[in-house]
Amino acid sequence: MPISMAASFDTELLEEVFTVVSDEARIKWNQVPSNPEDNMQYQCLTYWTPNINIFRDPRWGRGMETYGEDPYLTAQLGMAVVRGLQGPREDGMVKTMACAKHYALHSGPEWARHSFDAVASEKDLWETYLPAFKDLVQKSDVDQVMFAYNSMYGEPAGANKRFMLDILEKEWGFDGIVVSDCWAVEDFYNGHKWVKNRAEAAAAAMHAGMDLECGDALWGIPEAISQGILKEEELNESLVKLFEFRYRMGEMDDMSPWDNLPAERLCSKEHADLALKMARESVVLLENEGILPLRKSEKVVVMGPNAAELMVHWGNYNGYPLHTVSVLDGIKAKGVDVKYVPGVPYAAGSKVTSALGEVTSHIVGEVAMRIEYNPENTAFDYDAFVKETEGYETVIFAGGIAPCLEGEDMPVRVPGFRGGDRETIQLPQVQKNLVKALKEAGKKVIFVNLSGSAVALTDEAANSEAVVQGWYLGQEAGTAIADVLYGDINPSGKLPLTFYKDDSQLAPYESYDMKGRTYRYFEGEPLYPFGHGLSYTEFKISKGKVVKAADGSMEFVASVKNTGKRDGATVIQLYVSKEGDTEGPVKTLRGYKRVEVKAGKAVEVRIPMDEETFLWWNPETGRMNPMHGSYMLHYGDTSADAGLKTVKFVY
Numbered sequence: 001m002p003i004s005m006a007a008s009f010d011t012e013l014l015e016e017v018f019t020v021v022s023d024e025a026r027i028k029w030n031q032v033p034s035n036p037e038d039n040m041q042y043q044c045l046t047y048w049t050p051n052i053n054i055f056r057d058p059r060w061g062r063g064m065e066t067y068g069e070d071p072y073l074t075a076q077l078g079m080a081v082v083r084g085l086q087g088p089r090e091d092g093m094v095k096t097m098a099c100a101k102h103y104a105l106h107s108g109p110e111w112a113r114h115s116f117d118a119v120a121s122e123k124d125l126w127e128t129y130l131p132a133f134k135d136l137v138q139k140s141d142v143d144q145v146m147f148a149y150n151s152m153y154g155e156p157a158g159a160n161k162r163f164m165l166d167i168l169e170k171e172w173g174f175d176g177i178v179v180s181d182c183w184a185v186e187d188f189y190n191g192h193k194w195v196k197n198r199a200e201a202a203a204a205a206m207h208a209g210m211d212l213e214c215g216d217a218l219w220g221i222p223e224a225i226s227q228g229i230l231k232e233e234e235l236n237e238s239l240v241k242l243f244e245f246r247y248r249m250g251e252m253d254d255m256s257p258w259d260n261l262p263a264e265r266l267c268s269k270e271h272a273d274l275a276l277k278m279a280r281e282s283v284v285l286l287e288n289e290g291i292l293p294l295r296k297s298e299k300v301v302v303m304g305p306n307a308a309e310l311m312v313h314w315g316n317y318n319g320y321p322l323h324t325v326s327v328l329d330g331i332k333a334k335g336v337d338v339k340y341v342p343g344v345p346y347a348a349g350s351k352v353t354s355a356l357g358e359v360t361s362h363i364v365g366e367v368a369m370r371i372e373y374n375p376e377n378t379a380f381d382y383d384a385f386v387k388e389t390e391g392y393e394t395v396i397f398a399g400g401i402a403p404c405l406e407g408e409d410m411p412v413r414v415p416g417f418r419g420g421d422r423e424t425i426q427l428p429q430v431q432k433n434l435v436k437a438l439k440e441a442g443k444k445v446i447f448v449n450l451s452g453s454a455v456a457l458t459d460e461a462a463n464s465e466a467v468v469q470g471w472y473l474g475q476e477a478g479t480a481i482a483d484v485l486y487g488d489i490n491p492s493g494k495l496p497l498t499f500y501k502d503d504s505q506l507a508p509y510e511s512y513d514m515k516g517r518t519y520r521y522f523e524g525e526p527l528y529p530f531g532h533g534l535s536y537t538e539f540k541i542s543k544g545k546v547v548k549a550a551d552g553s554m555e556f557v558a559s560v561k562n563t564g565k566r567d568g569a570t571v572i573q574l575y576v577s578k579e580g581d582t583e584g585p586v587k588t589l590r591g592y593k594r595v596e597v598k599a600g601k602a603v604e605v606r607i608p609m610d611e612e613t614f615l616w617w618n619p620e621t622g623r624m625n626p627m628h629g630s631y632m633l634h635y636g637d638t639s640a641d642a643g644l645k646t647v648k649f650v651y
Contacts, residue, residue, distance in 0.1 A: 001315035001452055002051065002077075004471030006067040006496035007533070008281035009571040009594050011080045017278055018084025020271050021047075022096045026258040027266045045249050048099045048146060048179075049317075050081040052132040053106050055453075055497050056517050059509055060108035061406035061420035064315060064452025064472065068496030069518040069530065071128055072589045075135040082140040090257045093248050094143060100136040101146035102181060104163055105129055109510055110409045111419030114191035117151040120512040123583065123617045126624050128514050134172055143176045143245065147210070149184045149191075156188045156204075164208040177211045177245060185210075185217035199223040203230040211238040267322050272476065279473040279480035281569075284493035285534040286457070287467035291444055293487025293536060294394070299337040301389045302328050304398040304431070305346045306450040306470075311354060311369040313477035315452060316403045321475035327398040327448060330478025334486050341388040346371065346402060347414050347428035348378035369404045373413045380430060382437040395443045396485065399431045399460075400450035403472060407452075424503055425456040432459050439463035448481060454499045458527055469495070490536045492569035492594075494637070499528035519639045520585035531573050531589075531639040537564030537599065541572065544635050544647055546609065554609040558635060560595055561602035569596045572605045575634040575644070578616055578627065587634050614651045626651070 005014055028043050052074050055063035067077040078100065087095035105118035105125075120129060136142040145168060147158040157163070158180055168174045188194050188201035195201050198220030205213070206221075207230075224230035243252075250256025265271065285292070294300070306312050310324040331338055345351060351372045389395055401422075405412060410420035416428060426432075427449075436459070438445050447464040449455055452472055461467050468491075470481050483489040498519050500506060505524055507516040514521045519530035544558035556574055574591035591607040611626035618625040628651055636644040 001064045001472045001474075002067050003055070003064045003452055003496060004282040004473050005278055006073065006077055007284050007469070007471065007493040008278060009073070009494050009496075009592055010278075010281055011076055013278060013281065014077055015080040015084040017274060018081045019087070020274055022085045022087060023258075023261055024266055024271070025096050026256075027261050027263055030259060030261065031263065045251070046097045046099070046144065047085055048101060048144070049085075050078045050098065051101055052078040052136065053102055054128055054132075054518075056107045056128075056512070056514070057506065057509055058425050058454035058497065058500065059422045059506070060453070061110055061410065061417075061422060062108065062408050063497075064403070064406065065317065069498065070496065070520070070589050071131040073496060073592070075132040078132050078136050079140040082136055082142045086141075086143060087258075093250055093256055095256075095258050097143040097177075097245065097249065099144035099146050099179065100133055100142045102148035103133055103145050103157065103168065104148070105152050105512060106148035106150055106157070107512070108421055109419070110421045112510075113149045113409065114187045115151075116510075117154060118512050119153055120514075122622055123619070124512065124514045126622070127585070127617045128520075129512075130167075131624070137168070137172045137174045144179055145174060145176065146179045146181055147184065149181050149187055151192050151194070156184075156192050156194055158184055158210055159188060159194065159204040159208045161208050164210075169209055177241060178209045179212040180205065180210055180214055183215035183217075185213055185215055188217075199227060200229065206230060206234050206238065211241055275474055276476040276479060279476045280483055280489045282471060282473060282493050283480055283484045283491055284469040284495055284532075285466070285484065285491040286469055286499070286528050286532070287461050287464070288534055289465045291394070291446060291465040292485060294446075294485055296334055296336050296486060298394060299339075299392050300331065301339045301341055301392045301395045302331055302398065303341045303343040303385070303389075303395055303434075304448075305342075305344065305352075306400055306402070306448075307342070307396075307398040308340065309352065309369075309402070312402045312450060313472055313474055314403070315472035315474075316407045324475045325478035327396070327470070327478045327481055330480070330482035331396065331485070333479065334482055339389075339392060341385065343385050343397070344380055344430040344434050346405065346431075347416065348380070348430045349374045349376070350414050351377075352402075369402065371402070371404050371412070371414060380433070382434055385434055386437050386441045386443075389438070389441070389443060393444055394446065395438050396446045396448060397435055397438070397464075398448045398450065398470070399427060399435070400448075400455065400470070401427070402450075403452065422453070425454060425500060425506070426503065427455055427457070427460065435460055435463045446485065448485075454497050456500055456502050456527065458501050461527070469493070487536060490566055490568040491533065492535065492571070494531050494533040494571045494573075495528055496530070498522060498526045498530050499532075501525075501527045520588050523586065529638055529640040531571070531637070533571075533637075535568045535570060537562055537566040537568040539563070539568070539570045539597065539637060541636060541645065544633070544645065546633070546647065546649055556591065556607040556609055556633065556635065557604065559602050559604050560597055562597040562599050565599050567596070567598050569594060570637045571595075572607070572635065572637060573639065574607050575639060576613060577632045577634065579630040579632060581616070587632075587639070589639075
């Protein structure tokens, strides 16, 4: 999932991953004429990704589709996705079409999104919610922008002319395709009650710049034309644009530069190796009291609801891999003495029901992971589970949640979850109870959390010797997690969002005010801060400085030395705060660099700085402008103040 890949802070690798995605998409597309029965959903050239909404609150179930809570990181990774998907524009043609979504305020709640009105201050709007969209439009030339379900400032997102015409089209110069989220136009009259009927909704969407609808409100277009509230010329303008883009993709004349990509590359070992590399870089070591890496001579018990489950690693809106490695299978592959004990389910009364049909290179059968809930089946004998671990000192507990509990607008019935969102960031109590029982029995617990969002792991950390964030890592998840646990790979992932201690640290969910949210505005002490991630080695960062070149360009420069005995990677993060700014942000990410450092060696880190490094909300212009004044540059391998060094800089 995007949130896990964001933990790599590896922009170049992400672009490489999505280059492979677009290659495989082209190969599948090229195969359709010879396999007409295989012309199924998702086998196309338009991809509705990346989701660059800000993961402002960990309760939002759809946050796993995003690149975290920071606007700069989101923009950098989002642009990498666009470059990978669309490829180099050879003779004006694109390999596949990317889509920046969901424009512009869409970060929950899922259960109310068809009627919810998202309102942010102008400062929060331009400083937090819009930067990634602006960058993808102006810097990576994204081909599509999708508007959201919810209203913004009292108007449906897809009918809001201020955002769609004034900002997106006129101010930013977007000339690509504006597409609706699926059946979002129907929400104009069914959910928001903003217009009376389908014809008025279709007209309103097209007046605001919509070119393509996912849904059936378009059947209101003939009536809108007959009523005189929509002109044929407006319809024709969008139709011409849509056909132009189809030509750009080579749909119309079979002249795409990617028509002859070799089919052997589909699901190749090379691509699987890339998936493994990304999964390895995404694992985050949150806590370690010296138990990791494990010795392969040590006997272990593998336990928990996510230990043997396969589909949990796929996330949602997923492809269907030909193979998937579970946490259990990944550990078994190390050749260790391992015993599997299922333990408790995800939550009291819950039961996984999976329908895993045939999966081949061409055909996907019925594939689903579902949760059934029975409130009468909530009693557990924790002592019995602990007894199953007799003779074993160490327990690897693969817990967390699952994509069938958190996600988009879901009919979830399990307590603690609502419509795909979460009502609490605590893990279900049954998992907490079992981990505590294992601790009290004298077991050494390694807690591996699988989730698409931040979880309050305070209790789990207190009852475990190590805590690992394993996300939903895809087909190679189990291998990557086992590689980290046993030290075959030195962990290097960094959190792309804040992990809070408990629910009391969260701001009101339905508010889009950034006060108290994310590391940029949160003034308390989190459990694990944005940018946090441990290693099996130690890094020492030198005193940094700003270097100015003769041409006026600037770079932040520092050296990083690996003072330990293992090779490893870390991410140097550059944050900026403006002196005298009482409204915040407290600090905000404006640069990062992932570096590999050999044991005992040092490398120089150079992070470019320009006027955008000092973009700040300007109430006089109502926009983000380069603001002259005194700044503090904060740098280190975390956002936590205790782990940062500072340099004063006057711009």
